[in-house]
Amino acid sequence: MLDVAGRTTHVNKRMADLLGYAPAEILGRVHTDFMWEEDHPKGDLELSLRLEGIPQVWDQRYRRKDDSELWTVASCNGMFDPDGKFVGALGMFTDITDRKRAETSLVVREREFRSLADHTPDILTRIDRDLRHVFVNAAIERATGRHPDEFLGKTNRELGMPSDVCDLWEAALRDVFLYGHQKSVDFSFDTPDGPRQYASQLVPEVGLDGTVEFVLGVARDVTDARAAEFELQKSAERLTRAQRAANVGTWDWDPVSGEVTWTAEVWLLFGRSADAEGPPTYDLWLSCLHPDDRDRAAAVVVAAHASGPYRDEYRVRDHDGREVWLETAGEVVRDAAGGAVRMLGTVRDITDRKRATEALRVTDQRKDEFLATLAHELRNPLAPIRNGLAILSMARSPERVEQVVGMMDRQLGHLVNLVDDLLDVSRVRTGKITLRAERMTVREAVNAAIEACRPTIDEQCHTLEVDLPAEPLAVTGDKTRLVQILANLLTNAAKYSEAGGLIRVAVRREGGEAVIRVSDTGMGIAPDLLPTMWDLFTQVRDTLDKAQGGLGIGLSLVKNPVEMHGGTVAAESPGVGHGSTFTIRLPLAATTIDQSAASSADQGGPAAAHPAGRRVLVVDDNVDG
Numbered sequence: 001m002l003d004v005a006g007r008t009t010h011v012n013k014r015m016a017d018l019l020g021y022a023p024a025e026i027l028g029r030v031h032t033d034f035m036w037e038e039d040h041p042k043g044d045l046e047l048s049l050r051l052e053g054i055p056q057v058w059d060q061r062y063r064r065k066d067d068s069e070l071w072t073v074a075s076c077n078g079m080f081d082p083d084g085k086f087v088g089a090l091g092m093f094t095d096i097t098d099r100k101r102a103e104t105s106l107v108v109r110e111r112e113f114r115s116l117a118d119h120t121p122d123i124l125t126r127i128d129r130d131l132r133h134v135f136v137n138a139a140i141e142r143a144t145g146r147h148p149d150e151f152l153g154k155t156n157r158e159l160g161m162p163s164d165v166c167d168l169w170e171a172a173l174r175d176v177f178l179y180g181h182q183k184s185v186d187f188s189f190d191t192p193d194g195p196r197q198y199a200s201q202l203v204p205e206v207g208l209d210g211t212v213e214f215v216l217g218v219a220r221d222v223t224d225a226r227a228a229e230f231e232l233q234k235s236a237e238r239l240t241r242a243q244r245a246a247n248v249g250t251w252d253w254d255p256v257s258g259e260v261t262w263t264a265e266v267w268l269l270f271g272r273s274a275d276a277e278g279p280p281t282y283d284l285w286l287s288c289l290h291p292d293d294r295d296r297a298a299a300v301v302v303a304a305h306a307s308g309p310y311r312d313e314y315r316v317r318d319h320d321g322r323e324v325w326l327e328t329a330g331e332v333v334r335d336a337a338g339g340a341v342r343m344l345g346t347v348r349d350i351t352d353r354k355r356a357t358e359a360l361r362v363t364d365q366r367k368d369e370f371l372a373t374l375a376h377e378l379r380n381p382l383a384p385i386r387n388g389l390a391i392l393s394m395a396r397s398p399e400r401v402e403q404v405v406g407m408m409d410r411q412l413g414h415l416v417n418l419v420d421d422l423l424d425v426s427r428v429r430t431g432k433i434t435l436r437a438e439r440m441t442v443r444e445a446v447n448a449a450i451e452a453c454r455p456t457i458d459e460q461c462h463t464l465e466v467d468l469p470a471e472p473l474a475v476t477g478d479k480t481r482l483v484q485i486l487a488n489l490l491t492n493a494a495k496y497s498e499a500g501g502l503i504r505v506a507v508r509r510e511g512g513e514a515v516i517r518v519s520d521t522g523m524g525i526a527p528d529l530l531p532t533m534w535d536l537f538t539q540v541r542d543t544l545d546k547a548q549g550g551l552g553i554g555l556s557l558v559k560n561p562v563e564m565h566g567g568t569v570a571a572e573s574p575g576v577g578h579g580s581t582f583t584i585r586l587p588l589a590a591t592t593i594d595q596s597a598a599s600s601a602d603q604g605g606p607a608a609a610h611p612a613g614r615r616v617l618v619v620d621d622n623v624d625g
Contacts, residue, residue: 001089002031003087003088004086004088008031010027031062031091034063058073059074070095071096071099072094076089076090076092118139120137120139121220123136123137123139123143123220125151125217126205128214129177131156131170133151133153136148144191145191176203176212176215177215182201183201184200185199185202186198186200196221199219201217202215202216244265247269249263249264249267249268249346249347250266253282253342253343254342255341255343258282260284262274266347269326271288271321289316297314304332304340309329310332310343311328313325314326326348330346433561435478435481435564435565436479437476438478439475439476440479445479446507450464453491456494460500460501462497462503464504465504469508473514477565481565485557485558485584488557489558490503493520493522496520497522505518513587513588516584518584519579519581519582520579523576523577526575527575533571558584565586567587
């Protein structure tokens with residue numbers, strides 16, 4: 001109860017409990033004390049009407065002590081004394097909080113549904129039993145150019161839709177209302193953006209009595225999807241024709257279920273028939289392979305399952321019994337745990353490529369044989385010519401003749417070296433080079449190479465620094481080849497350094513290896529040439545004005561012989577103009593060379609015991625020799 005000033009004079013326990021207060025906490029306070037501030041204007045108006053004695057019924061929101069909402073239906077009547085004077089108001093309140101929450105939730109859901117419906121690209125419509133629209137979403141406007149409100153309460157025919165579309169929809173709607181089954185409708189429609197294709201689903205809404213009260217229609221624009229589907233179909237047809245023309249087949253294997261699918265081209269490549277063999281299987285595939293290839297091919301599949309893509313080559317027999325080489329390549333599809341759940345790929349005939357590769361190999365071998373023959377044919381006349389020059393040089397002749405003889409001898413020696421290099425390349429490439437292994441010290445090989453290259457080094461006024469260890473590092477190898485290896489490096493260092501450069505040879509023991517480093521202050525090597533500089537006929541110098549001739553085979557005659565000795569060779573260079581360093585690593589011999597034996601050899605060895613001359617028999621198949 002309230003007095004004429006609006007203050008609470010009485011409150012029952014139920015009302016106090018609803019507000020979360022004790023009755024004493026409410027007495028003497030006005031009812032707006034239990035409201036949110038934004039509700040005060042409405043509460044003040046209602047209070048003034050109550051205090052005037054005007055009966056009121058309204059929904060009122062109150063603020064509980066814990067700040068939660070309390071919704072009530074409030075009714076208020078004035079109280080008067082016997083003289084008719086207004087003395088206060090009596091209010092009664094019913095808790096409707098749950099109902100208000102439900103109403104609010106319903107409003108939110110309706111708003112969410114409307115928002116969802118209006119933002120979906122599909123056309124949504126709800127149709128009653130008279131085939132009139134009772135709901136349409138915003139998408140209808142994009143399709144027809146008409147506002148959704150224009151559709152409400154009207155049929156498609158009343159809206160002036162094309163008669164063929166109306167006939168189609170009316171027949172389908174009547175079926176849904178009659179039988180209660182979902183139905184599909186596909187149709188074309190001229191929209192503001194041009195003709196479009198739609199795929200629709202008509203879904204019945206069944207009432208409590210079991211009859212269909214409404215039909216929900218969902219129409220989706222499938223124009224682009226069907227165009228893409230058509231293009232995909234054409235693409236698949238083109239791919240099939242291309243595979244057939246290129247004789248390429250595709251396969252798909254599920255290693256979990258064992259299911260395998262092959263295209264017709266795979267059957268043809270394997271020389272088998274689907275009618276005769278039945279469905280393809282992993283075991284059938286394995287049986288198609290050449291017996292010598294089966295174990296290896298199966299191992300490749302296992303490896304692909306474990307990690308990485310799949311690629312292999314193997315042999316089969318075609319339907320005529322001929323041996324055919326096939327190449328297969330594919331991808332492995334894995335599950336979240338990394339296990340292989342699918343393999344798919346292609347297979348194609350590479351028989352012609354294999355034959356061409358073999359033909360190239362044979363041609364290359366014949367080329368090497370030709371070079372070897374050519375070198376021998378060039379060298380045969382050189383020996384008698386050089387012998388004749390030697391005899392001529394021993395004869396008494398004018399000074400001019402002696403000068404010409406010297407020049408010819410030097411040029412002839414150069415030619416012999418080139419031919420010898422060609423012979424060595426041929427032997428290395430054909431695997432016919434033979435190493436005459438013997439125990440020797442690295443010092444011997446280095447000294448012999450320096451002796452051979454000294455004229456070239458001195459001619460360019462280079463400084464040569466040699467750093468050899470005191471211990472005799474013994475290796476097992478072909479002394480001639482090792483000297484040739486070092487001489488090639490020293491010659492390159494001398495030829496490709498500016499006059500007055502520095503060449504350094506250092507030998508060290510590193511673990512079980514003898515390490516020989518040949519460095520220079522010359523022209524250096526471009527970084528992009530380092531990987532390919534060892535290839536035959538490769539010139540690593542980058543300017544013609546500084547080239548010093550040669551066939552580009554010197555480094556090839558370094559790398560291969562070093563590897564034949566069980567060693568390695570590597571090149572380093574900071575870049576062009578900054579010199580280079582070549583490092584050779586050779587395995588040390590199990591024991592060092594016996595110093596006394598080496599000393600004996602230096603002093604002539606057993607030959608010293610036979611100072612008398614020897615007779616020599618020379619056999620030559622060249623009449624000019």
